[in-house]
Amino acid sequence: MQTVFSIAVDALAYGMVLFVISIGLSVTMGLMRVVNLAHGAFAMIAGYLASYAARDLGLGYAAGILIAVVGTVIIAIPLERFLYRRLYGATELTQVLMTIGITFCVIGIANFIFGPTLKTIPLPPALQGSVDLGFRSIAAHRVFAIVCGLVVALALWFLIERTAFGIRLRAAVDNAAMAAALGVRTEVVYAVSFAVAIGLAALGGVVGAELLPVEPYYALRYMVTFLVVVSVGGAGSIPGALLACLVLGAIDTTGRYLAPEYGEFFFYLAVIVIVTLFPRGLLGRSKQ
């Protein structure tokens, strides 16, 4: 029972961190159809910035998150303007190569500036302890990660289903040319959703640093994980991404607890089975 409970909590926390980071990727991939392997690189930039602000400058955790999110978005906007915009409508191979190139550059430059060491982000005292649930206690930062995931899911749902921007976004996802013809400025929609996506990646990178440690090859190590989550969930679908994160988080965590010597074997076996059965993802819509 003890094991089942701790597996469940870890799986939930891990799944939520995956969700916060990859939901942005899912939205941009559903919208712009760009296979963005550099998404993890932005989470890594955020981790490095947060670590620099919170540990080296001693500004505290909240300021660290804020600086990381804002800083990463500022870095990402020119990249969208000058590099990503050329990828819209290109073949998958081109997109993969360009974004791998960006990832390599980010790894090289980040480690040149901040040094190639493991970056820790010191937690505030409130998140260091554990939360007592009456019958069991769990680490506070995992609760924090889970809450962050839920808040992000709710906020995105509100943004996309209940606001004017959400309507334009959904129109552009369904048919970009028609939306543009009806007066939606798709370029602005693209840029804003890209910025939001990167901001979420940054948030997830910092909040999830306890579960996915920020190390020099972070962007390369998790590059594939985020892409896999989006592909399994179905690009552009928030419930799909949430479902994929929970399923894959559960499989991966259970595998690590019960059969650590198999590594990520079961994770990728599950990916092959799911993608073969659902080529558009669990909850993805078919392309027009």
Next chain:
Amino acid sequence: MTAPVEHSATVSPPVIRRLIDGGLIGALAIAVIGAAGYYLFPNNLALLTRMTAMALLVLSLDLVTGYCGVATLGHAALFGAGAYGAGIAAAHFGISEPLTMTLIGAVAGAVAGLVAGFVILRAHGLAQLVLSIAVIHLFHEAANKASRWTGGSDGLSGIMPNAVFGLFEFDLWGQTAYIYGLALLILVFVALKILVRSPFGMLARGVREDPVRVGAMGVSVHSVLLRVYVISGAVAGIGGALSAISTQVVGLDSLSFTLSAEALVMLVLGGTGSLYGALIGTIVFMFFEDTLSAINPFHWLTIIGALLVMVVLFAPKGLYGSAVALVGRFRRRQA
């Protein structure tokens, strides 16, 4: 009555011409560049041999990606299968005749190609890419788990290849290994050149250009792709076997996502859809990698990343493709 005679008379000159302007010139170029490398870098033959093995991997990737248009990030699975096939044959079954080891590597690679192709070719686009990534990770974890056979994360050691033809011992300087690798590369190159120009090669190209149309012509697109995958696996397997023979050790890195991604980068750098592009990309990438990562591995990553972005933006045909286009434009202007 005279038709068959005429037929054979008109067929043989194109065959010779095909050999001359295709395989033979390329083979000669590889031999000349290889010999130059042998005399220019006598202390660096290990690197040159590694380059040769990688060139085989990139050539095999070119068959799948360049000629058939299948984007894959899992091609090292075929290379690693060949390396482990040859390595396990030598370390556990005492088969240390290098030619036999190479053959076993080719067969292991072809089998891995069949398995990988079977999985990867079920989907298209993003799903295909993700499947290829999942395949390479599955192979990696399986090799890690089967440590009794593969040595796990310690690597597979105890590979002691015999002398080639019983005459040329594998020496400390790696001279035999290099020449053996070069000979393999030339043979494979010529074979691939013939394959690519054969009707089957044209069919593969047709699949890349327009799979629906090829299907409408009555050809099974899936079976063409699967056959290319098996051939590609044999080529990558030969590369893997060469790497096992020359380094006498097989590590888990030969089955890694990183190696797959690197192979793809080399191919695109040189230019997809041309065997020369694959070779040039490999040489340029590995030469710079060796020089620059000796200074600082992160500078190397930055530069290769920037180079990749540049190639995608300004020279989507790769170094070789752009050079050919440039020469063509120059010639047209003169004419």
